[in-house]
Amino acid sequence: MTEKQKKMLARIFITAVPFVILFVCEHMGMLASIEGTWIAFVIFLALYLVIGYDIVYKAFRNIKNGQVFDENFLMMIATFGAFVVGEYLEAVAVMLFYQIGELFQGYAVGKSRQSISEMMDICPEYANIEKDGALEQVDPDEVEVGTVIVIKPGERIPLDGVVLEGESLIDTAALTGESVPRRSAVGDTVISGCVNGSGTLKVRTTKEFDDSTVAKILELVENASSKKAKVENFITRFAKYYTPVVTIGAVLLAILTPLLTGISWSEGIQRACIFLVISCPCALVISVPLGFFGGIGAASRIGVLVKGSNFLEAASQIDTIVFDKTGTLTKGEFKVTEIRPATGAEGREELLELAALGEGYSTHPIANSIREAYGRTPDMSRVADAVEEAGHGVKVQVDGRGVLIGNEKLMRAHAVSCEVCEGAGTVVYVARDGVFAGALVISDTVKDGAKEAIAAMKRVGVRKTVMLTGDRCSAAEHVAAELGIDEVHAELLPADKVAKVEELLAAESEKGRLAFVGDGINDAPVLTRADVGMAMGSMGSDAAIEAADIVLMDDDVRKIAAVVRLARKTLSIVKQNIVFALGVKALVLVLGAFGVATMWEAVFADVGVSVIAILNSMRTLGGSMRTLEDTMR
Amino acid sequence: MKKKFKLEDLDCANCAAKMEEAIKKIPGVHDANVSFMQQKMTVDAEDERFDEIMKEVAAVCAKVEPDCRILL
Numbered sequence: 001m002t003e004k005q006k007k008m009l010a011r012i013f014i015t016a017v018p019f020v021i022l023f024v025c026e027h028m029g030m031l032a033s034i035e036g037t038w039i040a041f042v043i044f045l046a047l048y049l050v051i052g053y054d055i056v057y058k059a060f061r062n063i064k065n066g067q068v069f070d071e072n073f074l075m076m077i078a079t080f081g082a083f084v085v086g087e088y089l090e091a092v093a094v095m096l097f098y099q100i101g102e103l104f105q106g107y108a109v110g111k112s113r114q115s116i117s118e119m120m121d122i123c124p125e126y127a128n129i130e131k132d133g134a135l136e137q138v139d140p141d142e143v144e145v146g147t148v149i150v151i152k153p154g155e156r157i158p159l160d161g162v163v164l165e166g167e168s169l170i171d172t173a174a175l176t177g178e179s180v181p182r183r184s185a186v187g188d189t190v191i192s193g194c195v196n197g198s199g200t201l202k203v204r205t206t207k208e209f210d211d212s213t214v215a216k217i218l219e220l221v222e223n224a225s226s227k228k229a230k231v232e233n234f235i236t237r238f239a240k241y242y243t244p245v246v247t248i249g250a251v252l253l254a255i256l257t258p259l260l261t262g263i264s265w266s267e268g269i270q271r272a273c274i275f276l277v278i279s280c281p282c283a284l285v286i287s288v289p290l291g292f293f294g295g296i297g298a299a300s301r302i303g304v305l306v307k308g309s310n311f312l313e314a315a316s317q318i319d320t321i322v323f324d325k326t327g328t329l330t331k332g333e334f335k336v337t338e339i340r341p342a343t344g345a346e347g348r349e350e351l352l353e354l355a356a357l358g359e360g361y362s363t364h365p366i367a368n369s370i371r372e373a374y375g376r377t378p379d380m381s382r383v384a385d386a387v388e389e390a391g392h393g394v395k396v397q398v399d400g401r402g403v404l405i406g407n408e409k410l411m412r413a414h415a416v417s418c419e420v421c422e423g424a425g426t427v428v429y430v431a432r433d434g435v436f437a438g439a440l441v442i443s444d445t446v447k448d449g450a451k452e453a454i455a456a457m458k459r460v461g462v463r464k465t466v467m468l469t470g471d472r473c474s475a476a477e478h479v480a481a482e483l484g485i486d487e488v489h490a491e492l493l494p495a496d497k498v499a500k501v502e503e504l505l506a507a508e509s510e511k512g513r514l515a516f517v518g519d520g521i522n523d524a525p526v527l528t529r530a531d532v533g534m535a536m537g538s539m540g541s542d543a544a545i546e547a548a549d550i551v552l553m554d555d556d557v558r559k560i561a562a563v564v565r566l567a568r569k570t571l572s573i574v575k576q577n578i579v580f581a582l583g584v585k586a587l588v589l590v591l592g593a594f595g596v597a598t599m600w601e602a603v604f605a606d607v608g609v610s611v612i613a614i615l616n617s618m619r620t621l622g623g624s625m626r627t628l629e630d631t632m633r
Numbered sequence: 634m635k636k637k638f639k640l641e642d643l644d645c646a647n648c649a650a651k652m653e654e655a656i657k658k659i660p661g662v663h664d665a666n667v668s669f670m671q672q673k674m675t676v677d678a679e680d681e682r683f684d685e686i687m688k689e690v691a692a693v694c695a696k697v698e699p700d701c702r703i704l705l
Contacts, residue, residue: 061699113671285650
């Protein structure tokens with residue numbers, strides 16, 4: 001609690017004690033003797049001034065500044081009105097509860113603001129530079145690229161760089177939400193914003209602070225609140241009209257009802273005062289942005305950056321998710337997945353060895369994967385006369401015998417009859433002495449958890465999943481079937497992907513939103529075209545962070561379902577608040593106009609509703625980890 | 634030029650919205666954002682007259698919410 005809030009609490013206490021005593025006395029009829037006299041007036045006026053002097057002061061000051069419809073002014077008029085019609089107790093009560101509500105509101109907002117900023121507190125304060133054998137702390141902003149910095153255990157990594165000396169476990173939780181620390185040794189890159197665990201590291205910086213990951217993320221987070229959701233804009237517009245309209249309503253009520261219905265003037269004023277108390281739209285103006293802020297904060301805790309409330313809003317309506325295949329659903333690493341010796345030929349080991357020897361000189365990713373599968377360094381002295389046949393494969397001498405390694409076309413070109421092999425990936429045929437020896441199937445491997453991720457998306461209500469790829473049909477369909485993807489479009493060029501997404505967007509329903517998930521490399525146009533562009537952050541890939549609306553910091557597609565759920569939860573809380581606040585206000589306004597509701601209900605409709613709405617909004621903050629775990633199950 | 638400022642004692646969300654609107658109306662200001670949640674203000678204004686404009690911004694804010702201070 002701040003000094004100001006403590007002072008307010010003291011004032012509330014000083015007023016509340018005598019107020020309760022007077023309240024009890026009045027109800028027991030003990031105040032009858034002084035009721036309506038100047039003694040009662042003085043006692044209540046004194047209490048009123050203790051609790052409300054600052055409101056009255058601010059009201060006059062703001063009028064001088066041209067701010068008429070401000071809540072201080074409205075509270076002043078409402079309570080003065082109560083004094084005029086002789087409802088002294090009510091006047092003090094309204095002011096007292098208003099102040100209690102304001103205090104609580106300020107406290108609650110401060111608290112949630114604090115917990116959100118703590119969650120996003122990834123900003124490093126200093127960097128250690130070694131100078132003449134001693135460490136010196138400097139501002140990360142002043143460290144130039146290529147400087148060697150020292151990071152001690154427990155310190156936050158101030159700048160992106162490469163490890164020169166030392167080995168350590170690095171806690172990346174603040175950036176990725178991943179609780180298992182990452183091991184970093186000499187030659188590994190480290191990302192700013194993470195916390196160094198066990199060992200001291202010497203790091204050569206590769207970026208200036210302004211370009212480092214942590215600065216980029218902080219900028220993103222700070223700008224997030226300026227991109228407002230439609231609901232937020234609606235509330236801002238609504239608030240602008242609400243107060244004047246209710247105030248005019250109050251004036252009309254005070255003048256017209258006594259004239260038309262014959263109730264007394266003081267009764268008319270009292271009803272008008274009820275209107276004034278309810279006329280502040282605070283409950284909405286605070287709780288709606290707070291809800292979104294909390295939702296974005298909760299997402300960042302699981303390592304997902306949402307670039308604005310509008311994207312969180314859109315994410316809540318996602319019903320189609322389009323994926324890029326390579327790097328998103330698959331690892332983008334090629335592996336030998338099948339070894340098929342020809343019927344009657346030698347065993348699997350021999351075939352693999354032959355292929356590894358034959359591809360020994362090649363640097364093609366497919367050749368690399370074959371050598372990797374072989375596991376040993378091929379004895380290149382056995383290999384001679386390697387000739388690359390462009391687009392087909394290689395012709396080579398192994399142990400003095402002619403070997404062909406390549407695609408079907410290569411086999412045909414050399415008149416080798418082979419068993420055509422329909423695999424899930426790229427098929428590499430091997431022939432020796434003009435006789436087919438067997439085939440290897442090489443395919444991209446599916447990411448861990450991708451299957452669960454798709455299933456989880458279905459569970460949270462995503463209707464359709466689509467995969468786009470430049471790969472061959474058979475390979476794409478195989479991956480899609482394995483993951484449970486509904487629709488596949490294969491053999492697409494980058495430009496075709498945009499066209500496909502356009503097509504899918506056109507097919508979207510009015511309320512549905514389409515998300516595109518890519519690895520951020522050369523799919524920027526698609527990311528921007530989709531309603532929600534999600535990119536793999538790859539711990540600092542600038543392109544991805546730049547182009548996307550939502551960034552998955554640790555490339556884990558499983559988090560998509562969790563984000564959709566968080567977004568839905570946030571939106572439903574925001575909507576609950578709007579309906580609840582407007583509903584209660586409307587109800588009390590109507591009851592007040594007909595003289596059924598009293599000041600007490602009005603105070604509840606103002607500050608009570610505010611406090612409840614704020615508490616409800618704070619729920620968006622909590623439970624992000626639980627949501628993640630739930631969606632994984 | 635875009636600059637960020639911290640705000641102190643910004644107690645009411647409605648005032649933040651009013652401040653934002655008033656700042657946007659100052660000539661020379663391209664864009665402004667007052668965040669009640671972060672207690673921060675971002676002003677994007679003409680480079681040459683930035684300091685001058687900031688004085689106006691401070692005056693406008695003082696009018697809307699005299700309790701709130703801009704930490705320059």
